[in-house]
Amino acid sequence: MAADTVIEVEGLRTCFGETCIHDGVNLSVRRGEVLGIVGGSGTGKSVLLREIIMLHEPTAGTIRLFGEETGDLDEAAADRLRRRMGVMFQHGALFSSLTVLENVMVPLREQLRLPPALMESVAALKIALAGLPADAGPKFPRQLSGGMLKRAAVARALALDPELLFLDEPSAGLDPVSANALDELILQLRDSLGLTVVMVTHDLDSLWRVSDRVAFLGEKKVIGLGSMETLSRSEHPLISTYFQGPRGRAAKEHAWAGR
Amino acid sequence: MNSALPPPGDIESGPDAGTFRLTGAWTTAHLERLRLRLERSPWPAAGAVRLQAGALEALDTGGAWLLQGLLGELRGRGLQPRLDGLRGEFTALLELVRERLGESVPAAPPPREGTLAWLGREAWRRAEEGLALLAFFGETVVALGRNLLHPGRIRRHALLESLQSAGVNALPILALLSFLIGVVIAYQGGVQLKTYGANIFIVELVTITMLRELAPLMAAIIVAGRTGSAFTAQIGTMQVTEEIDALRTIGIAPMDLLVLPKLFGLVLALPLLTVFADAFGVLGGMTMATLMLDVSFGDFLDRVPQAVSATSFLIGVGKAPVFAAIIALVGCYQGFRVSGGADSVGRQTTKSVVQSIFLVIIADAVFSILYSWLGI
Ligand SMILES: Nc1ncnc2c1ncn2[C@@H]1O[C@H](COP(=O)(O)OP(=O)(O)OP(=O)(O)O)[C@@H](O)[C@H]1O
Ligand SMILES: [Mg+2]
Numbered sequence: 001m002a003a004d005t006v007i008e009v010e011g012l013r014t015c016f017g018e019t020c021i022h023d024g025v026n027l028s029v030r031r032g033e034v035l036g037i038v039g040g041s042g043t044g045k046s047v048l049l050r051e052i053i054m055l056h057e058p059t060a061g062t063i064r065l066f067g068e069e070t071g072d073l074d075e076a077a078a079d080r081l082r083r084r085m086g087v088m089f090q091h092g093a094l095f096s097s098l099t100v101l102e103n104v105m106v107p108l109r110e111q112l113r114l115p116p117a118l119m120e121s122v123a124a125l126k127i128a129l130a131g132l133p134a135d136a137g138p139k140f141p142r143q144l145s146g147g148m149l150k151r152a153a154v155a156r157a158l159a160l161d162p163e164l165l166f167l168d169e170p171s172a173g174l175d176p177v178s179a180n181a182l183d184e185l186i187l188q189l190r191d192s193l194g195l196t197v198v199m200v201t202h203d204l205d206s207l208w209r210v211s212d213r214v215a216f217l218g219e220k221k222v223i224g225l226g227s228m229e230t231l232s233r234s235e236h237p238l239i240s241t242y243f244q245g246p247r248g249r250a251a252k253e254h255a256w257a258g259r
Numbered sequence: 260m261n262s263a264l265p266p267p268g269d270i271e272s273g274p275d276a277g278t279f280r281l282t283g284a285w286t287t288a289h290l291e292r293l294r295l296r297l298e299r300s301p302w303p304a305a306g307a308v309r310l311q312a313g314a315l316e317a318l319d320t321g322g323a324w325l326l327q328g329l330l331g332e333l334r335g336r337g338l339q340p341r342l343d344g345l346r347g348e349f350t351a352l353l354e355l356v357r358e359r360l361g362e363s364v365p366a367a368p369p370p371r372e373g374t375l376a377w378l379g380r381e382a383w384r385r386a387e388e389g390l391a392l393l394a395f396f397g398e399t400v401v402a403l404g405r406n407l408l409h410p411g412r413i414r415r416h417a418l419l420e421s422l423q424s425a426g427v428n429a430l431p432i433l434a435l436l437s438f439l440i441g442v443v444i445a446y447q448g449g450v451q452l453k454t455y456g457a458n459i460f461i462v463e464l465v466t467i468t469m470l471r472e473l474a475p476l477m478a479a480i481i482v483a484g485r486t487g488s489a490f491t492a493q494i495g496t497m498q499v500t501e502e503i504d505a506l507r508t509i510g511i512a513p514m515d516l517l518v519l520p521k522l523f524g525l526v527l528a529l530p531l532l533t534v535f536a537d538a539f540g541v542l543g544g545m546t547m548a549t550l551m552l553d554v555s556f557g558d559f560l561d562r563v564p565q566a567v568s569a570t571s572f573l574i575g576v577g578k579a580p581v582f583a584a585i586i587a588l589v590g591c592y593q594g595f596r597v598s599g600g601a602d603s604v605g606r607q608t609t610k611s612v613v614q615s616i617f618l619v620i621i622a623d624a625v626f627s628i629l630y631s632w633l634g635i
Contacts, residue, residue, distance in 0.1 A: 096499075096600020112288050122287055125324045128360045142599045161287065161319040185355075192352035193319060 004031040005067075006164060006196045007052060012061035014047055021047060023220040025061070034190055034197040036207045036228075038242065039217030045200045046090055048217070049166055052198070053087055054078055065164075083111060086162035090169050090200075092153040094141040100127060100152045101137035107159040123159070130155035131181045146173045154182065158189070165189075167199045171206050183209045204248055208255035216242070228255070265316035268293050270300055277303045282314045287321030297329055308333055313344030323349070323356040388596075395592045399522065402514040414520050421524030425486040429532060433481055437536040440473055441465060441543025449551050458552040462562040465544030470567060470575045474536035476623060478529055479582035483615040487590035490521055491611035494594025495604040503595075513595075522587040529583035530576050537575065570635055578626050582619045589615040 005028050012025040021044035029035050037045050050056040052063055054070050063070045065081050073081070086107075094103050104123040108114065114122070127137055130151040141149060150173055157165060167186075171179040183206050189195050201207060207214060208228050216224035216231060218238040224231050232243040232252055242248065268285040270293070272278070279300065285293060302308065310329075318326070326342075333340040345353070372380070406412050448464040494517055497503050503513050541563075548554040593611035597603045 097602035108287070114287075114291050118290055118294065122290065122321050122324070125320060125356070125360060129320060129356070131359070140599060158320070161321070185359075188351060188355045189320075192348045192355065194348075 005029070006031050006065070007198070008062075008064040009048075009052065010062045010064075012048070012051065012063065013059045014044065014051065014056075015059045020059070021220060022058075025217075025220070025222055027215055027222050027225070029196060029198060031196055032190065032194050033212040034186060034199060034210050036211035036214040037198065037200045037217060038202065038207065038214055040238075040242070043217045044220075045217055046168055049087075049168055049198070049200060053085060053166060054082065083160070084162055085164045085166065086157035086160065087166045088150075088153045088157040088168060088170060090172075092141070092149045094149065094152055094156065096141050099138050099140055100132070100144070100155070103141070103152060104155050104159050107156065111160055123155075126155040126158050127152070129158060129185060131178055131185070147175060147178060150174055151178065151182070154185075161189075161193055161195075163194075163196060165195050165197045167197065167201075169201055169203075170199065171201060171203045179203065179206060182206075186210050204243075204251035205254060208251055228252075268315075268317075268322065270296050272301050275309075277307055278309045278311065280314060281310060281312045281326075282316070284317035285315060285322030285326065286317055286319045290321050290325060293322070293325055297325075302333070302336070303338065305337060306339065308338050308340045310340060310342045311344055312342055312346075312349070315345065315349065318349045318352055320352065320356060323352045324360070327353060327356050327360070391596070392589075392592055395595070396588060398514065399518060399588060399591075402512065402519055403522075406515065406519055412515060413523070414516055417516060417520035418523050421521045422528055424489070425482060425521075425525050426528030426532060429481060429485055429528075430535060432485075433478060433532055433536055434539045436481065437469075437474060437477055437539035438543040438546075440477060441469060441540035441545075442547045443543075444468055444473070444540075445544040445547035446551065449547060453552060458548075458554055459558070459562060461544065461548045461552055461554055462559055463566045465548070466541055466563055466567045467571055469540035469544065470537050471571050472575070472623075474540050475533045475575045475578045475582065476619070477540075478532040478536045478579065479586065479619045480616055482525065482529060482532065482583070483586045483590075483619065484612055486525065487586045487615045488608050488612050490587065490590030491594040491597075491608045492604055493517075494591055495597030495607055498595065498597045499600055499604065517594075518587075518591045521591060522584065525583040525587040526580045529586075530579040533576050533579040537572070574626075574630060574635065578623065581622055581626075585618045585622060586615045589618060 007027070007029040009025055009027040012022050012027075013020060014022040021042075025048065037048065039045055047056060051058050052065070052070075054065075054073075057071075066084065068077065068081065070078070070081070094100070095106065098106070101120065101123050104126050105119055108119050108122060112119075124134065124137055128134065132148060132151045132155065136144065136148060136152065141152065144152060150170060154167070154170055157167070165186075170186075171182055174182065186195075186197055186199070187210055190197060197210075199206075199211065211228060213226060214224075214228055214231050215222045216234075216236075216239050218224075223236055224234050224239045231239060232248065234240055234243075243252075265284040266282070267289040268281070268283040271280045271282065273280075283289075330340050330342070342353075445461055445465050449458075449461055452458055452460055452464070494503070497517075503517075506513050506516060545554075545556055545559045548559055549556060590611050593607040593614070597607050
């Protein structure tokens with residue numbers, strides 16, 4: 001395996017009871033790239049993400065993270081790997097009993113030894129980076145709007161400046177301005193910190209703007225892998241209907257106009 | 260990010276006056292140390308400050324924030340800081356932090372309230388909770404009336420389900436515990452009775468205490484712990500996930516679907532459970548009587564009609580519907596009180612169990628007083 005490959009998925013198979021949603025998924029993610037994962041609803045993008053971050057055990061196949069095979073890791077080694085990753089879940093998964101600021105402080109508290117005041121400042125910085133106003137800090141998740149929840153979840157995922165960032169539909173439910181700002185943030189962090197980002201999204205504009213490569217999930221496999229330009233010219237019927245619809249074309253024109 | 264960890268970040272003054280070298284990793288993990296080093300650095304009183312960042316090995320958002328803060332503070336003191344030799348990607352990071360953080364300062368935490376304000380708020384909260392409970396009872400009665408006028412509205416499926424889960428599924432645990440209580444009473448009482456040779460009075464002891472008091476209480480307490488808590492958790496979780504709101508918008512009254520079937524189910528089930536507990540309690544007593552006091556099953560059962568009147572039995576069973584109503588209403592009420600998230604569900608569930616057992620025991624005491632007035 002090449003030194004600059006961060007994630008490698010081989011021959012992955014996932015079944016829930018009788019139905020299998022993945023059968024022979026192969027995918028590798030290089031260091032410092034933004035990889036988009038797309039595909040129709042229910043094709044198993046979120047499940048794939050959960051398998052990579054060791055929350056769900058695949059039925060068969062191997063997943064290597066930073067060169068280590070996740071299947072045969074002990075708890076301590078798995079924990080060490082988890083510390084290098086930040087995850088934003090599709091539905092936020094913020095701790096409802098904690099304020100936004102405290103939510104962002106949870107990973108900081110667990111991993112670093114910093115005085116409380118300093119930790120709060122760092123958490124406030126992450127909240128600002130994610131594009132939330134400062135007065136969102138003392139609020140509880142139930143007091144936030146859907147889009148604000150997303151950004152709070154991004155802030156928590158970024159808390160430790162992880163090497164590897166997983167985002168499950170980060171821009172769903174965001175207004176266009178915030179969605180752009182989030183795209184910018186991902187790009188800037190990638191450039192300045194060398195983050196590797198794996199992003200599941202249905203937001204075609206965002207795919208054109210930030211992704212280096214895109215993996216298309218369909219027919220239980222990765223049926224297309226490449227830059228947006230390559231994929232959007234693909235002949236495969238599933239991929240072409242995905243990208244050649246009115247939305248896909250508008251996003252493409254938009255992306256070209258922006259260059 | 261390099262695999263070989265760079266040394267922790269540092270700042271050194273020199274070689275010239277007003278010149279500082281930034282070294283190592285300026286990362287979140289080392290923030291505290293860096294902050295102290297910055298405080299202790301010999302900043303000049305005036306003039307230019309040159310920060311040489313050529314040897315800076317790592318910078319993350321936390322470090323960039325500190326550096327940005329340093330530049331701001333030096334400017335605030337009237338110095339002219341200049342950052343030299345910063346790597347391209349670090350400059351971009353610094354710029355990102357400056358841009359995003361803007362002028363925003365973290366909001367000050369809300370001021371701590373004084374004792375008096377706390378006292379007032381707590382008193383108000385309690386009073387409000389009492390009123391809300393009363394209002395909930397009232398609402399339930401209204402819904403009850405509506406349902407009884409139009410029996411077609413009663414949700415049969417939900418009713419059967421609650422009979423199943425609150426009644427049938429509770430039978431094994433209730434049987435076991437009642438049996439054991441019967442054994443314990445017979446044993447404790449039997450030791451005393453034996454010394455007077457009044458063995459046969461074990462029948463009175465066991466049957467009266469079981470039928471009048473212990474069986475209804477046992478059944479109520481077990482149901483409060485098993486079922487009342489489940490009511491709260493179910494309704495509370497539905498509240499959190501906005502399912503209750505969804506019901507309302509579809510035109511289903513949460514009262515009709517969630518509360519009344521539970522209420523009916525429990526009011527039907529608890530008297531039956533009480534009879535069941537009666538039987539197993541007496542069986543436990545009987546077993547102990549045979550083993551310890553040589554009162555055979557036959558002798559025991561022969562004496563039962565003399566020892567207890569049907570009134571005792573009915574009094575015990577008659578309390579059960581009241582206990583059931585208390586448990587169901589408190590359980591559902593606490594479920595609707597859930598607001599926010601998971602921790603709130605937990606809190607209200609605890610409250611529901613404590614409150615319903617408390618109220619059941621109060622009600623039991625009231626019944627005792629009532630019966631002694633009536634002389635039964
Ligand atoms: N725990 C589970 N048990 C059974 N089936 C599951 C489970 N989790 C997911 N699935 C099934 O796996 C499939 C993929 O789910 P997944 O959440 O990964 O979809 P997705 O690609 O993320 O879709 P979306 O774009 O809508 O988020 C779905 O058909 C879903 O029903
Ligand atoms: Mg999903």
